[in-house]
Amino acid sequence: MESDHDFSADLAAQEAAARDYQPNLEGPLVGDRIPSEAISHAYAQADPVYVQKTLALPHTYSHYRPVRGDGSCGWRATFFGYFEALIRSGDASLITAERDRITQFPIIGHSEMIYEDMRDEVVILMSDIANALPNQAAAMDVLVQRFNDLDVANSILYYLRLLASSWLKSGDPSANDLAAFIPDGVGLHGYCQNYLELSDHEIEHIGLVILHNVLLKPCGIVLEIAYLDRTPGSEVNTYRIPGDAEGQDPSTMGPFIHLLFRPDHYDIIYPHAPPPPPPAPLDIQVNRMSAMTPSFPSNFMYSDTDMTALTLIPGMGLGSGLPPLAVPSAPSIESYSPSPQSPWMPSPFAESLPIRQQQQQQQQVPQLKQERSTPVLRAASAVPQSAVRQTDSVRFSVHCHPQFAVENETWKEPPFTTATFKNSHFNKAHYNNPNFQPEEYRPEEDENNYEPVRRNQRARRSH
Template sequence: MQNQDGHVVESGTETITSTKASEIEDWANFRDDDILQQQSAIQAEEAGKIPFVGDKEPLSSLAAEYKSGNPILVEKINVLTEQYAAIRRTRGDGNCFFRSFMFAYLEHILQTQDRAEVDRITANVEQCRKTLLSLGYAEFTFEDFFALFLEQLESVLSGTEASISHDELVQRSRDQSISDYVVMFFRFITSGEIRKRSEFFEPFVQGLTNTSVEQFCKSSVEPMGEESDHVHITALSDALGVPIRIVYLDRSCDDKGSVSVNHHDFTPAACQVTNANSCATQAAKPFINLLYRPGHYDILYPK
């Protein structure tokens, strides 16, 4: 390129070259983890538009969601409608398993007014508190979470000034200051159970993360927003003595192409050992029913 005097001008080319090099360098520095962080931020923003716990919906709403999607999923939802009547969605923020369990359990107590169950789980919670102390946790790190859960548990029993209605339970479950505290209560319970029985859980933990049990609890159980797997569910079910049914909605089918909906019942270890009548009855029919879609849990309501 020449100027009006006919002299060659190279600065513009240098500027362009320099700009392109800078852009390439910037792009090279934009690594995979940066992209993942950006995706996570977008997902978190979208998740924030959904309540922690949604309204109860007919299962047909789930069918409508997949109407133009994978035909196997549509067929499986049709199979689900034979046993289940409704779904209650929870926010997909990594806490959906604990949040779903929290609401389903408290709702069960509210509806059944099962005071014997409240006494039983209160005793289990006390044992969990002692477990955490024996493992070296300072009580101040978890006592507020425990106190709030027990407060919510008492509130769903009628006959006191603190008793709440079903609508109030829904609103409390959507209150972050309450909901997150109860989620943290369950995370501490789960972590304590895994650490207490580290030899039992170690093979499963290493199969998932190839880390130690202690590191797994620190990085994948106790922090808010960390997703739950079968290890978390087993530990929580065992610690509290509550059987949980997980119904799986995925694209799997058998060798012949037949479609069925699989589920797994997490039976508390104490029930397996004692085979007590009450445990056997509960294990045969868990009152906590959750729907699992890859990476997410919602609450299911049997017919």
């Protein structure tokens, strides 16, 4: 019994609040977006139920747009939300199609002379919005400016009332189903005349369903209403039109219009933007190499290089017997075409070499160049060592490898006569000499030099 008494008391309090409610006729007809925390501050000293629900409101809704409570706020909020959803789509052709649809809808029970000016305002508004796209900010400026022009706004809203009334009279099966909810004794025409078409009469739940069927349903817009009342719960209760949209994921549905209902008043409210979808998993593919195969031929750096100048260095002659460089076992995938290189500069000391060595170079260099012109790589395991192409010989100093020294050298170093000559750069054993060649230590010469000294010492002892 106590619960029934409390419910009756709450219902009476709501009815009293509705009767005592004074519409806010100040400010714009449709205001700018305001953070939803402003609603929490406005209800800070109200009933604890409202305080709790308004404190939870910013967790779901980020902003709201105040609408003047002059008895047409529900119609104005729904029609404004309809245009706003069309602008968010960014599709000018959709707006043009909707303009033709709602302005060509037959108005039942009224002469065209009564509503043609109102219809023209709708045509002009929707045409201007379509022309402003794809700039959505400019289109929103047009919408807000027209809805805050009192004469234009009243014409647009009254045409919307006639549109809802005509749909209910049209005999549509859905309209016939709604006719069963009309209060007894009012009748279909009475409800249209006294509830839908009457100026400054706030919209009811049946009117919202009618408005959804004639205005929102053809373009797939869902209407969601958040009720801020004294019903149990710590958050506002929501209801969607159509009813089969309840419990469905908004991301799988069409655009939404969100209204906030307070006793006998409607505002537009905006939920937080949905979080971005998680990034798709990256499909990383790794190409692993089974073997490292060189794509360039062996000795490619020296294949077309003129090595003639190297033969002019003492001990670097072509007739030496260095073994050939090893040929890599892996064959080349593609032929190598090196860029042409200029021959090396001839040594300025080439004139001091013997004539026999120059003739030997002239006989061997053409054969060496012919071998370089067609380099062929073969696997070392597939061909015998004797079949492998002879590569360029690398010569070292004769003092590092005496066995490779030139045996029949005709030009000899003149004997050193003075200490001045030995310490000058003219001495070939001096490090500043361009043809620097260190002296070779020969023990047999030391034996020959010390033999006369030993004879003299023995002669002195005998005397």
